[in-house]
Amino acid sequence: MKNAVFKALSDPTRRKILDLLKERDLTAGNISSHFNMTRPSISQHLKILKHAELVHDMKKGQFVVYSLNTTVFQEFISWAMHFIGKKPSGNMSSP
Amino acid sequence: MKNAVFKALSDPTRRKILDLLKERDLTAGNISSHFNMTRPSISQHLKILKHAELVHDMKKGQFVVYSLNTTVFQEFISWAMHFIGKKPSGNMSSP
DNA sequence: TCGTTATTTAGCTATTTAACTAAATAATAA
DNA sequence: TTATTATTTAGTTAAATAGCTAAATAACGA
Numbered sequence: 448m449k450n451a452v453f454k455a456l457s458d459p460t461r462r463k464i465l466d467l468l469k470e471r472d473l474t475a476g477n478i479s480s481h482f483n484m485t486r487p488s489i490s491q492h493l494k495i496l497k498h499a500e501l502v503h504d505m506k507k508g509q510f511v512v513y514s515l516n517t518t519v520f521q522e523f524i525s526w527a528m529h530f531i532g533k534k535p536s537g538n539m540s541s542p
Numbered sequence: 543m544k545n546a547v548f549k550a551l552s553d554p555t556r557r558k559i560l561d562l563l564k565e566r567d568l569t570a571g572n573i574s575s576h577f578n579m580t581r582p583s584i585s586q587h588l589k590i591l592k593h594a595e596l597v598h599d600m601k602k603g604q605f606v607v608y609s610l611n612t613t614v615f616q617e618f619i620s621w622a623m624h625f626i627g628k629k630p631s632g633n634m635s636s637p
Numbered sequence: 638t639c640g641t642t643a644t645t646t647a648g649c650t651a652t653t654t655a656a657c658t659a660a661a662t663a664a665t666a667a
Numbered sequence: 668t669t670a671t672t673a674t675t676t677a678g679t680t681a682a683a684t685a686g687c688t689a690a691a692t693a694a695c696g697a
Contacts (some may be wrong), residue, residue: 448665452555453548453551453552453557456552457548457549457551457552466624469592475674475675477642482655483668484655484656485656485657486675487656487658487659490674490675490676491656491676494675506663506664508664508665508673509663509665515625517626520622520626521626524619524623527618527622530610530612530615530641531619532613538670553685565646570645571642574644579681579685579686581643581645582687582688582689583645585645588644588645594649597640600658601694603643604642604643604693612668614643
């Protein structure tokens with residue numbers, strides 16, 4: 448697990464952004480509107496989430512649509528499972 | 543999930559401490575010896591991990607023995623599983 | 638008791654972080 | 668082309684963080 452992922456998740460605003468993206472893909476501006484914070488600030492947070500590969504971005508005309516990248520979450524769960532002595536398999540059938 | 547947990551996990555030294563405690567319980571001094579860092583610095587890290595309830599500590603004479611607290615890791619895994627649309631159950635039998 | 642060992646607390650400093658404003662870039666619409 | 672909208676980049680600042688040294692606390696052994 449990259450340090451960038453843990454750093455990205457350590458901020459409440461960024462975790463709330465991930466919560467929003469869990470429901471549906473959103474443009475940068477749309478994400479901003481959910482916060483009492485300037486657009487440049489949110490843009491910075493999105494940059495950090497992108498660098499950690501927790502989100503994807505796609506240019507759609509003059510908009511940038513952000514979406515969740517679940518791949519890193521998978522790795523993340525595997526990492527955490529080591530600590531409770533669990534196999535991080537997707538289809539667990541044995542303890 | 544408490545912010546303190548994410549903050550605690552965002553530092554590489556603290557994650558390495560958790561890695562060490564995953565193998566066996568250790569005293570504060572023993573933990574320190576694994577790092578190229580002063581004992582007070584490690585003590586501070588342990589305090590942060592304790593506050594996040596990621597570790598337990600127990601006084602044993604003049605030593606303090608630290609051990610992993612897996613409870614928070616469980617919650618942590620549940621949190622992460624929301625993002626990949628998985629039920630955080632312990633005994634998964636269905637996808 | 639006195640000295641040693643284990644650990645933490647207090648106080649200091651350099652670095653990182655998260656916010657802001659102003660300006661730049663890019664695409665659309667008139 | 669010019670104005671407007673969407674988003675990012677640059678530069679600044681206050682607060683948080685992680686490291687250090689020195690000192691305090693606590694338990695042990697001679």
